[in-house]
Amino acid sequence: MSAARVGVVTFPGTLDDQDAARAVRHAGGEAVPLWHADRDLKGVDAVFLPGGFSYGDYLRCGAISRFAPLMEELIPAARAGLPVLGTCNGFQILCEAHLLPGALMRNAGLHYICRDQGIRVESTATPWTSDFTEGQEIVLPIKHGEGRYVADETTLAALEAGGQVVFRYVGGNPNGSLDDIAGIRNEAGNVVGLMPHPEHAVEDLTGAPSTDGRGFFTSILKKLVNA
Template sequence: MSVRVGVITFPGTLDDVDAARAARYAEAEAVPLWHGDPDLKGVDAVIVPGGFSYGDYLRCGAIARFAPVMDSVIEAAGKGMPVLGICNGFQILCEAGLLPGALIRNSGLHFVCKDQWLKVENNTTAWSSRYELGAEILVPLKSGEGGYQATQSTVDELEGEGRVVFRYVGDNPNGSRDGIAGVTSANGRVVGLMPHPEHAIDALTGPTDDGLGMFLSLMDEVVNA
């Protein structure tokens, strides 16, 4: 079965090429999707990659959320299509209401760029099933507005329902609530995280190949559906 993964490009997107490369590493077909085109081209899943969509004007992801392509993504996600938001993509998914919470300026008010250890807290989502529960993975983190925040009731709900997918190990690099690095929708189909798994798919070019597991998880989900 050929799995088609759409990768969105907004003005200011930086990591669409890397996300497409990660999809190809997992033996999926990477399908480019343009922000101004609502057509998802029959893809099986969508990646909303990192960067600075629309220059991060207003606030990160606030304008991208209203791009024509996102209307189609929201509709498809409502029907169960797997969607992954990475960094700015995570911000966009939160702005679009597909994931709860918001991302704000890092607690130290500095851009953070480092290889970051994450703990896998949920391995039942469409994007995390290849990992052992409790495994620690090393992937790059690069963001200035990566502090995950939500109301206490929302955090309690996420924690109580096991919807925290990844958590920072060691020092909290950006002041996120409860060290949260990534969360999932209630059905486990939509996942967002601040660190960049697409930059850790090959030990030759990244700190590890730990990030590849997210894209292989998607392949399992689609093929076995």
């Protein structure tokens, strides 16, 4: 049986694509490089939108990337159910593309934050979190200047009521996100975005605070193999 194929998107200014591809391979999947300028998803089974500073964060984080040729393919595919995970800048792009509600703004303290962060998994009802248990606390690196999640009251209430808050910060809110939100999913559950970086926490060798990031990749690969 061939390995599940997870696309990893590279925009100009993307930083974490190599780590993301490595994490996919580490979990036993095939990482397929996807290029921002190609209108081609190469038939992948899922897509990882990595972090970085795509298009230099010009205008707003993710505002330009959202209109990249690849996104013209990815947006309808995601709406049709393709599993998509966006971390950090990838999360920002998903919000700008309106695949996820709300927006990410400058950290309340204005500082860029790079540290290990406690996160609680609030929902395992996504293809990216099924290997965790609800309420499980994990530690992942965060590194961002614009990670403060905001949404209007109605949207926020709908997210909470619908179980769409997937991750919450524990042990201190690093950026002023509403309701300590670290990550959310769309209504269908196939699109997930979070500020922390699972792809940096899959191997002890790299000095990561944990290997808790592995759960994201084992979750999606199990889902795809069983699909």
